[in-house]
Amino acid sequence: MPNDDPVPxxxxxxxxxxxxxxxxxxxxxxAAAREGWKEIVFSDPDFADWPLGERASIDALQAWSASGRRFVLLAQRFDVLERGHARFVPWRRIWDHIVECRATGKAAGSEVPSAIWTPTWFVHRIDPERSRGVSGTDAPARRALRESIDECWRIARPAFPASTLGL
Incomplete structure (x- = not known):
């Protein structure tokens, strides 16, 4: 029986x-869950206005999560994400083994792009304040975006740990 649900x-x-x-x-x-993407990169100064705390987002991430997957989060800071996306934080803890998080802080040259990157498709919010940008599969644009993300990644430090150890 065919599935009549609209696929975004x-x-x-x-x-x-x-x-x-x-x-x-x-x-x-x-799409990540449906197509089994191996890697997803989310990049944003603080993820404040991303719908990561929504039940649908967590359900899709849960469906996507599997061994051999990699989820990368790059930000200037994660405090807003930790406070503002209550459903995302427990998911991140559970899937710590596939999640890598780094923060640039206020390091010079740390203009973190607001973007989603995958090996075949990207989104780049060129104007995050107004949520304006471009998306697509264009290889040169995708490569340039990944280079920008990688530059920030190099100066970033591990952040947003799954747990905090203490005495």
Whole structure:
């Protein structure tokens, strides 16, 4: 029996506005689970306005999670994510073995791009304040975005631990 549920498609081209960005993120998480992406990179100064705490986002991440997967989070700081996305924090703890988190802090040259990167598709919020940007499969644009993320990654330090050990 065919599945008649609409499958959100990954967008190509420009987008404008918070609702458009949220829809793109939700579609990306659904595609990751459906297509079994091996790696996902989320990059943002603080993830304050990402819908990562939504039940649908966590359900999609849960469906995507598996051995051999890699989820990378890069930020300037994670305090907003820890406080503002209550469902995401426990998911991150459970899947610590596939999640890598780094923060640049206020290091010089640490302008963290607001982006989603995968080996075949990307989203880049060029104007995060207004949630305006581009998405697509264009290889040169995807490569340039990954280079920008990698530059920040190099100066970043491990952050957002799954647990805090203490005495």
């Amino acid at each position: 498609s990954l967008t190509e081209g420009r987008f404008d506005g918070r609702e458009a960005f949220d829809a793109i993120l939700r579609a990306a998480l659904s």
